[in-house]
Amino acid sequence: MNRIRLAAAAITFGLAGPACPSTALADTIRVGVTISTTGPAASLGVPQRNTIALLPTQIAGQTVEYTVLDDGADSTRAVANMRKLIEEGKADIILGTSTTPASLAMITVAAEAKVPMVSMSASAAIIAPMDAARRWVFKVPQNDSLMADAIATHMAAAGVKTVAFIGFNDAYGDGWSKEFTRAASDNKISIVASERFARPDTSVTGQVLKMIAAKPDAVLIAGSGTPAALPQKTLHERGYTGKYYQTHGVANNDFLRVGGKDVEGTVLPAGPILVAAQLPDSNPIKAKALDYTAKYEATNGVGSVATFGGHAYDAAILFAAAVPDALKSGKPGSPEFRAGLRDAMEAQKNLVMTHGIATMTAENHNGFDERARVMVTIQNGAWKLLP
Amino acid sequence: MDSTILAILLQDGVVNGAIYALLALSLVLVFAVTRVIYVAQGEFVAYGALTYAALDGGHLPGSVALLGVLGLAGCAAGLWQARGRLDRPAVLRLLGETIVLPAVIAVAAIILAPMKPGVLVEVLLTLAIVTPMSPLLYRIAFQPLADAPVLVLLIAAVALHLTLTGLGLVFFGPEGFRAPAFSDITITAGPLMIPGQALWIGGLTFALMTALFAFFERSLTGKALRATAVNRLGARLVGIPTERAGLIAFALAGFIGALSGVLIVPLTTVYYDSGFMIGLRGFTAAIIGGLGSYPGAVLAALLVGVAESFSSFWASAFKEVIVFTAIIPVLLWRSLRHGPAEEEE
Numbered sequence: 001m002n003r004i005r006l007a008a009a010a011i012t013f014g015l016a017g018p019a020c021p022s023t024a025l026a027d028t029i030r031v032g033v034t035i036s037t038t039g040p041a042a043s044l045g046v047p048q049r050n051t052i053a054l055l056p057t058q059i060a061g062q063t064v065e066y067t068v069l070d071d072g073a074d075s076t077r078a079v080a081n082m083r084k085l086i087e088e089g090k091a092d093i094i095l096g097t098s099t100t101p102a103s104l105a106m107i108t109v110a111a112e113a114k115v116p117m118v119s120m121s122a123s124a125a126i127i128a129p130m131d132a133a134r135r136w137v138f139k140v141p142q143n144d145s146l147m148a149d150a151i152a153t154h155m156a157a158a159g160v161k162t163v164a165f166i167g168f169n170d171a172y173g174d175g176w177s178k179e180f181t182r183a184a185s186d187n188k189i190s191i192v193a194s195e196r197f198a199r200p201d202t203s204v205t206g207q208v209l210k211m212i213a214a215k216p217d218a219v220l221i222a223g224s225g226t227p228a229a230l231p232q233k234t235l236h237e238r239g240y241t242g243k244y245y246q247t248h249g250v251a252n253n254d255f256l257r258v259g260g261k262d263v264e265g266t267v268l269p270a271g272p273i274l275v276a277a278q279l280p281d282s283n284p285i286k287a288k289a290l291d292y293t294a295k296y297e298a299t300n301g302v303g304s305v306a307t308f309g310g311h312a313y314d315a316a317i318l319f320a321a322a323v324p325d326a327l328k329s330g331k332p333g334s335p336e337f338r339a340g341l342r343d344a345m346e347a348q349k350n351l352v353m354t355h356g357i358a359t360m361t362a363e364n365h366n367g368f369d370e371r372a373r374v375m376v377t378i379q380n381g382a383w384k385l386l387p
Numbered sequence: 388m389d390s391t392i393l394a395i396l397l398q399d400g401v402v403n404g405a406i407y408a409l410l411a412l413s414l415v416l417v418f419a420v421t422r423v424i425y426v427a428q429g430e431f432v433a434y435g436a437l438t439y440a441a442l443d444g445g446h447l448p449g450s451v452a453l454l455g456v457l458g459l460a461g462c463a464a465g466l467w468q469a470r471g472r473l474d475r476p477a478v479l480r481l482l483g484e485t486i487v488l489p490a491v492i493a494v495a496a497i498i499l500a501p502m503k504p505g506v507l508v509e510v511l512l513t514l515a516i517v518t519p520m521s522p523l524l525y526r527i528a529f530q531p532l533a534d535a536p537v538l539v540l541l542i543a544a545v546a547l548h549l550t551l552t553g554l555g556l557v558f559f560g561p562e563g564f565r566a567p568a569f570s571d572i573t574i575t576a577g578p579l580m581i582p583g584q585a586l587w588i589g590g591l592t593f594a595l596m597t598a599l600f601a602f603f604e605r606s607l608t609g610k611a612l613r614a615t616a617v618n619r620l621g622a623r624l625v626g627i628p629t630e631r632a633g634l635i636a637f638a639l640a641g642f643i644g645a646l647s648g649v650l651i652v653p654l655t656t657v658y659y660d661s662g663f664m665i666g667l668r669g670f671t672a673a674i675i676g677g678l679g680s681y682p683g684a685v686l687a688a689l690l691v692g693v694a695e696s697f698s699s700f701w702a703s704a705f706k707e708v709i710v711f712t713a714i715i716p717v718l719l720w721r722s723l724r725h726g727p728a729e730e731e732e
Contacts, residue, residue, distance in 0.1 A: 043562050046560070166703075169707070200665060202651050205395060205696065205699070206701075207700070209396070
């Protein structure tokens with residue numbers, strides 16, 4: 001049982017308070033969180049869990065209680081957690097989970113229980129096509145299509161005509177293969193090789209030889225975290241001299257550490273939080289992202305912040321922004337309050353988060369536009385914002 | 388495909404195959420001596436890799452704490468199993484193996500880790516930290532079950548694998564690590580470009596196999612292990628302590644696992660749960676080799692490595708499928724040829 005009662009102190013205060021204890025408790029907003037703090041997505045889930053610990057325990061004068069459960073990136077456990085959080089924990093909203101397959105499985109539960117949920121995983125399939133069940137589902141990370149378009153546009157502008165693709169042999173790589181194929185054909189770029197590799201592979205020599213034989217102008221590597229450095233290192237070793245593109249899945253400092261000088265000059269799209277300090281002051285995301293970074297690093301150490309944790313923070317921003325309006329619909333714990341939360345989240349306009357600025361509509365429960373991504377390159381072992 | 392690509396793929400396959408061969412060897416060894424199918428072997432690869440990467444970065448690896456915890460648990464398990472027939476030498480020996488040895492290694496690690504003592508010391512320290520875990524786990528998990536059927540031992544091994552994966556997350560964290568190669572030398576031979584790490588892997592694998600061969604052929608302990616493998620009861624009748632044999636087999640498996648981890652961490656990013664997939668390839672090789680023959684396992688491992696390398700060129704999306712499906716025709720062929728295997732005893 002990985003149960004963290006962050007608001008324990010707040011509840012105790014509420015119980016000991018002068019007012020009638022039962023009403024104080026009834027007004028507590030209960031937030032259920034299920035994330036993957038173990039299993040293959042642990043590198044996403046751990047910074048997300050650390051972020052939940054930073055969230056405010058008071059919103060609009062109401063006490064907020066967070067209950068965090070781990071689902072190990074397993075769809076069955078994610079659904080079980082969600083039912084438990086709703087039925088036993090009386091959750092008003094569910095934040096999570098970290099991975100796409102598990103988030104997809106949770107959609108039906110959200111609709112059934114009429115509890116809104118905010119997913120922290122990337123795939124557009126979680127919120128599109130909009131239907132009766134997905135009405136209850138929101139998603140804070142950028143759609144892959146937004147990132148794929150950014151890469152294809154950048155490639156076209158740089159004069160790239162042919163691209164070799166190599167991606168993870170899982171949902172991440174497949175999703176990117178699909179999105180990038182579409183974005184590439186929009187920009188008249190042809191894909192001359194499409195290869196796959198697995199996260200624990202010790203060698204990608206076979207794939208790389210095939211890619212080099214196709215003589216592409218650029219390569220796109222669709223992997224997350226440090227394993228995405230392996231194809232690039234092997235390409236270097238085999239003397240490939242074209243352009244390198246990566247996806248936002250590698251946007252953490254471990255990738256720089258592992259990639260070393262072999263990843264210099266790589267271009268990738270990322271959430272603005274990655275280069276928050278380099279953003280112009282006029283960009284409202286800058287203040288938000290720096291504020292989150294400072295808070296996170298104060299408890300977890302300098303340089304520990306990861307963009308994935310930002311998604312959890314964004315989910316909380318969306319939730320917090322909806323609370324005041326939702327309180328007008330009903331008391332926390334009531335079905336009216338939950339429906340109110342959903343309506344209020346859908347009504348958010350120009351909401352500034354750490355990864356972008358969201359304008360929700362009934363059709364679009366992500367709401368991000370081009371402001372939610374920047375093009376970044378790696379220079380002298382650090383992320384550098386491209387104009 | 389031209390001859391250059393062929394040569395490069397072959398070279399790549401042989402290097403990976405060498406690692407699988409080491410793992411297959413230790414699986415065969417442990418199975419022969421203790422009848423345990425050591426599913427948790429892969430975890431030692433991950434532990435070795437992550438410990439080496441941490442030492443290389445000048446940090447104290449989390450596995451030191453894990454070793455201490457396992458030592459205490461091993462001591463408790465040893466005392467419990469020997470209750471009623473404890474005497475001073477036995478207790479002293481147990482304390483030495485489960486408390487003093489881990490403590491000495493831990494102190495060495497705490498002193499040496501921040502000094503970044505160089506590749507050789509780091510490798511030796513990694514092996515010293517990770518290897519003793521394996522016999523400790525044998526004490527805790529398998530010694531009480533020594534006479535149980537193979538299936539029970541397999542289930543215990545699977546449970547051990549799941550536990551060790553979880554402990555890996557606790558002690559190493561969710562991020563993957565990669566370490567620099569032992570040397571940056573690259574030898575160019577025609578179209579072939581042989582990185583130094585590949586030479587290290589090939590050389591150490593060969594050296595280790597030779598050492599194992601000498602150990603089993605020449606030394607008394609090695610012969611005792613072989614005798615235990617052939618017939619446990621008979622071995623016990625002629626005075627071979629079969630429990631000791633189990634401990635030694637597990638120690639060898641732990642050592643080989645940790646060494647494989649150290650060898651691959653410069654090649655790829657290793658996560659706390661990466662070991663299983665690597666161990667599984669070693670297991671495939673051991674099965675193809677018949678789970679009883681050392682040369683068979685080595686040949687099969689090289690075959691698995693080369694098959695993997697070629698399938699990654701032709702059909703990278705199906706690489707895993709191709710490698711693991713290869714086991715089916717082999718099993719069919721074996722069962723048609725030998726008939727169904729019977730449980731001994």
